[in-house]
Amino acid sequence: xxxxxxxxxxxxxxxxxxxxxxxxxxxxxxxxxxxxxxxxxxxxxxxxxxxxxxxxxxxxxxxxxxxxxxxxxxxxxxxxxxxxxxxxxxxxxxxxxxxxxxxxxxxxxxxxxxxxxxxxxxxxxxxxxxxxxxxxxxxxxxxxxxxxxxxxxxxxxxxxxxxxxxxxxxxxxxxxxxxxxxxxxxxxxxxxxxxxxxxxxxxxxxxxxxxxxxxxxxxxxxxxxxxxxxxxxxxxxxxxxxxxxx
Numbered sequence: 001x002x003x004x005x006x007x008x009x010x011x012x013x014x015x016x017x018x019x020x021x022x023x024x025x026x027x028x029x030x031x032x033x034x035x036x037x038x039x040x041x042x043x044x045x046x047x048x049x050x051x052x053x054x055x056x057x058x059x060x061x062x063x064x065x066x067x068x069x070x071x072x073x074x075x076x077x078x079x080x081x082x083x084x085x086x087x088x089x090x091x092x093x094x095x096x097x098x099x100x101x102x103x104x105x106x107x108x109x110x111x112x113x114x115x116x117x118x119x120x121x122x123x124x125x126x127x128x129x130x131x132x133x134x135x136x137x138x139x140x141x142x143x144x145x146x147x148x149x150x151x152x153x154x155x156x157x158x159x160x161x162x163x164x165x166x167x168x169x170x171x172x173x174x175x176x177x178x179x180x181x182x183x184x185x186x187x188x189x190x191x192x193x194x195x196x197x198x199x200x201x202x203x204x205x206x207x208x209x210x211x212x213x214x215x216x217x218x219x220x221x222x223x224x225x226x227x228x229x230x231x232x233x234x235x236x237x238x239x240x241x242x243x244x245x246x
Contacts, residue, residue, distance in 0.1 A: 008233035016230065021049075029220060
């Protein structure tokens with residue numbers, strides 16, 4: 001399974017690109033490009049095409065570095081627009097959480113680029129470490145969002161799962177914070193990254209995936225599935241980087 005992280009991360013970029021082409025828009029909620037931006041639709045098509053190209057590039061080792069850099073640039077643009085929302089509505093933690101989601105993808109793209117470099121190079125080690133630390137901080141923000149928006153998070157948990165929706169919202173929030181701390185402290189980081197990958201996969205299977213069956217016309221649902229896949233790929237990239245270092 002080693003080395004599959006960048007491919008999954010790339011597949012998520014391809015999915016985001018295809019969704020962008022179908023809906024002629026940036027990913028709902030997650031890519032908050034202002035609607036009044038000149039040539040908005042053309043830019044949406046361009047970003048979608050770039051994500052597909054970058055995702056395809058990540059599937060091959062020779063082009064993986066270029067694909068990772070392109071994704072880092074694209075996700076940085078979306079992070080910039082989230083940063084504007086943070087500046088305008090700093091009291092709303094949801095803006096910080098949205099910003100963290102895009103920054104987490106930037107961090108993963110940088111780590112994917114680091115993996116493509118010669119493993120003994122100082123640049124590869126430095127980028128991988130920086131990406132791991134940034135990703136860890138983002139995970140803590142995700143966990144905090146679960147606590148602050150407990151009711152909203154609980155509604156996404158399937159009602160058939162025991163012991164209850166709110167309990168799962170709390171548990172997953174705790175696990176996200178623990179994973180973030182493990183990556184920051186570099187203590188049991190590999191196990192944390194592996195379990196985090198599994199958790200994002202579970203989110204896809206239990207939370208986001210079933211929504212497609214009920215709302216196949218929803219841009220939000222398709223984009224949510226793709227973003228969750230991207231975060232799963234990001235966690236897998238971190239797993240690969242930590243395993244390669246070990």
